[in-house]
Amino acid sequence: MRKYISEFLKGIIRENPTFVLALGLCPTLAVSVTVSNGIGMGIAATAVLLGSNVIIALIKDMIPDKIRIPCYIVVIATFVTITELLMKAYSPALNRALGIYVPLIVVNCIVLGRAEAYACKNSVVNSFFDGLGMGVGFTLALILISAIREFFGSGKILGLTLIKGFEPAFVMAMPPGALLVIGLLLGFFNVIKGRKA
Amino acid sequence: MKNNLIVSVSPHLHKGESVRMIMWMVVLSLVPAGAAGVFFFGIDALWLMALGVLSAVATEAVLQKAAGRKISILDGSAVITGLLLAFNLPPKAPFWIPIVGSVFAVAIGKQIFGGLGQNIFNPALVGRVFLMASWPKYMTAFTRPMSYDAVTSATPLAMLKGGGYLAHTSYLDLFLGKRGGCIGEVSAAALLVGALFLLMRGYIFWQIPVIYVLTVGVFTCIFGPQGYFSGDWLFHILSGGLILGAFFMATDYVTSPLTRKGQVLFGVGCGVLTSVIRLWGGYPEGVSYAILMMNAATPIIDRYTKNKVYGSLKLKVKS
Secondary structure (H helix, E strand, C coil): CHHHHHHHHCCCEEECCCCCCCCCHHHHHHHCCCHHHHHHHHHHHHHHHHHHEEEEEEEHCCCCCCHHEEEEEEEHHHHHHHHHHHHHHHHHHHHHHHHHCCCCHHHHHHHHHHHHHHHCCCHHHHHHHHHHHHHHHHHHHHEEEEEEEEHHHHHHEEEECCCCCCCCCHHCCCCHHHHHHHHHHHHHHHHHHHHHC | CCCCCCCCCCCCCCCCCHHHHHHHHCCCCCCCCCCCCHHHHHHHHHHHHHHHHHHHHHHHHHHHHHCCCCCCCHCCCHHHHHHHHHHHHCCCCCHHHHHHHHHHHCCCCHHCCCCCCCCCCHHHHHHHHHHHHCCCHHHHCCCCCCCCCCCCCCHHHHHHHHHCCCCCCCHHHHHCCCCCCCCCCCCHHHHHHHHHHHHHHHCCCCCCHHHHHHHHHHHHHHHEEEEEEECCHHHHHHCCHHHHHHHCCCCCCCCCCCCCCHHHHHHHHHHHHHHHHHCCCCCCCCCHHHHHHHHHHHHHHEEEEEEECCCCCCCCCCC
16 A cells, blocks of 8 residues: 555655656646636646556556557547546636647647656556546646746736735736746756755 | 957057947947937936946945956946946836846846856846836836926837827937836937947947848738738837847947857847737837847857858857
């Protein structure tokens, strides 16, 4: 059991997909304008990651080595389609807000990266916890980035105004703001890691 | 100051100059333009400049302390950053605009990269562009000069973009500074006095600013509103922040090329980009974006314009 917990926890801090592995930066930059978008994207990616990790771990011995990437893509695309249809049915507003970035989870490098680096070499249960940890780590990173951007870019968190009379800096809601926040956070976490080591 | 490394036989003489002294000389050369700003826009302009300088220096001190570096606020570089940033603000900007801008300029534009000499982009311009993208309504609310009750008025370049053409502003007004605009950019005359001082003392070289201004003149003359060679080049040279940018910001030692050849290229690039933004871009003014873009190109320019080593046959570019 302890092993599973450590598989789960490594995705949150030690191998955080955004801040340590620097994977999946494209959707991170694009959807982290508001916290609700960030949470939505994180949950969608986590669902896909769980499904694809489990299925790929199940069928890893049947896939010929030479065509493994197309096989992964088929599995991942299936789960992305399921997620997108579910999102369209139950949360059309979120689906509109995330737009093209939901279908683009197919080529999200976290999902593909975990399939190639982990699920194809490990057992089903391990892969499940790895996917869950990575997904939660990605979601937490998105929440952190989007909270900073939403607060400074529009003066709100989850749509609620925090401070009256605060003049939001539009740039934080625009692409330069995303690059700034991610860069500063990456640096910040590297400093912390450097202090620990 | 960059090419003073001449190998010669002893005895050697030190010129007695240091980074600190040059920086304070640049501050001194900015005084006439600052005074002109206060003269045209009133005491508010002075407060904005003071706030900009103070917060830039304070940020530098705090960050250097936090990073465990030597605190070098007395070298004047943070003062220049704060002052130039305030020069780029409209005279009636709210008091927190220069503070936020200076903190951003020094923190993100300079100290993040490792301090003076390490920054890729001109810190003051980084601060200005950040303010411009964040609070455009404060950064583009210009007031008419010499009227102390905040009558809003467009800058001459904005009027030009809006279709009007030199409605009230004569060349003389443009040259002396009686026009709408940012605090430090309005008076070409005052800026040129400071620039002349720097040029005579050899602290800046003529290549970048002169080529920059000439390029803008030629370009805006060729692509005029009524067909080729009908442009009002003098208007374009005197208006906006061109003189301020060309002489005081494009010439920043850290972010401009080292060789003369490179500086010429840098000036041409800045000039072309500024003219393109002014004539066809979304903004009325493009000096800050042009200089920032050429700052980004500076390492490449430096790499391909190395001086030929005396006696060597072929210049090889190391990658």
